Amino acid sequence: MTDYILGIDGGGTSCRAAVARPDGIILGRGKSGAANILTDPNNAIISITEAAKAAYRDAGLDEAGVNGASAFLGLAGTNVGDLTRYVHDRLPFRHTDIDSDGLIALQGAIGDGDGAVAILGTGSIYMARRNNTVRYIGGWGFTVGDLGGGARLGHALLQEALLAHDGVHPRSGVTDAILEEFRGDPRGIVEFARLSKPGDFGRFAPVLFDHARRGDAQAIAIVKAGAATVNESLDAIMALAGEQRLCLLGGLAPIYPEWLCERHRSILVEAEADALTGAVALAAKGYRQRAGAAA
Numbered sequence: 001m002t003d004y005i006l007g008i009d010g011g012g013t014s015c016r017a018a019v020a021r022p023d024g025i026i027l028g029r030g031k032s033g034a035a036n037i038l039t040d041p042n043n044a045i046i047s048i049t050e051a052a053k054a055a056y057r058d059a060g061l062d063e064a065g066v067n068g069a070s071a072f073l074g075l076a077g078t079n080v081g082d083l084t085r086y087v088h089d090r091l092p093f094r095h096t097d098i099d100s101d102g103l104i105a106l107q108g109a110i111g112d113g114d115g116a117v118a119i120l121g122t123g124s125i126y127m128a129r130r131n132n133t134v135r136y137i138g139g140w141g142f143t144v145g146d147l148g149g150g151a152r153l154g155h156a157l158l159q160e161a162l163l164a165h166d167g168v169h170p171r172s173g174v175t176d177a178i179l180e181e182f183r184g185d186p187r188g189i190v191e192f193a194r195l196s197k198p199g200d201f202g203r204f205a206p207v208l209f210d211h212a213r214r215g216d217a218q219a220i221a222i223v224k225a226g227a228a229t230v231n232e233s234l235d236a237i238m239a240l241a242g243e244q245r246l247c248l249l250g251g252l253a254p255i256y257p258e259w260l261c262e263r264h265r266s267i268l269v270e271a272e273a274d275a276l277t278g279a280v281a282l283a284a285k286g287y288r289q290r291a292g293a294a295a
Helices: 041-057 063-066 081-087 102-109 148-167 173-182 186-195 196-201 205-213 218-239 275-294
Strands: 005-010 013-018 026-030 070-075 095-100 117-118 124-130 133-138 247-248
Touching: 005 041, 005 275, 013 041, 013 275, 026 041, 026 275, 041 063, 041 070, 041 081, 070 102, 070 275, 081 095, 095 102, 095 173, 095 275, 102 117, 102 124, 102 133, 102 247, 102 275, 117 218, 124 218, 133 218, 148 173, 148 186, 148 196, 148 205, 148 218, 173 186, 173 205, 173 218, 205 218, 218 247
Parallel strands: 005 070, 070 095, 117 247
Antiparallel strands: 005 013, 013 026, 117 124, 124 133
16 A cells, blocks of 8 residues: 655634655645634544545545555644644544644744744734754744734725725725725624624735735734734844845735835745745655654
8 A cells, every 4th residue: 555645724714735655756746624623623624635635536546545644744833732633633543743834834944044024914924944953933823923914914805895885984985995995884894793703804915915005004003003013023033034035925925025024025935935844845755754754
């Protein structure tokens, strides 16, 4: 029976998986829904399993084979509570390692070297590796953290739209766009917010940046406030990184740089690979270590 490994990148918006040979050569990829274990651990388990099976199907393999795979998972929400063990114990894989989605992003972006990454997507988390020691900042989740992330920005935009509706703040193009989406009824915004998860709020972030780029005062104020929190965290993580090499990752990475301080823009580098590639590399590394220990 052939052994396969799985790399899995589970975030607040989607979950991606790749099945590979033990040497790290990727054979197939799959994708499914959100896999933030802090927000919804049971749904995350479903998404992880579905993405893994989709990767097997993409590779022309029997999806039942996921039960025999060695998997490395980088998941959002792993730094809080006992949820990591809860999810670990309910996944179908033969061997499962779980760490943060930041670690696989760091591995993919800078390989085994020193440097830092900032993941700016639905949430926000910052990581640095120096002399093989990895340090984290942020990633505490939407309720009390993830400052500057898409969910926080989207949430702030909905708040601004309600303030504009009430006449507390001036109306602008971006607040009008939000109110129009909810047919001018602020109760629709309230109901949406009551039922929403971070990824739902995050879908408004691109709208916000688009209006800010066009000079909308309300949009600019929200983006600048978010960027200020990102700059603060970048200052802290680069102090830990040593080497001045920084990668921005995540859905907001292409549109954030123009709002950041020059000291951070000047050290930006392109990522070597993506987080899913990093997950596969760590899965392969773990497989080799276990195989060596068993030999």
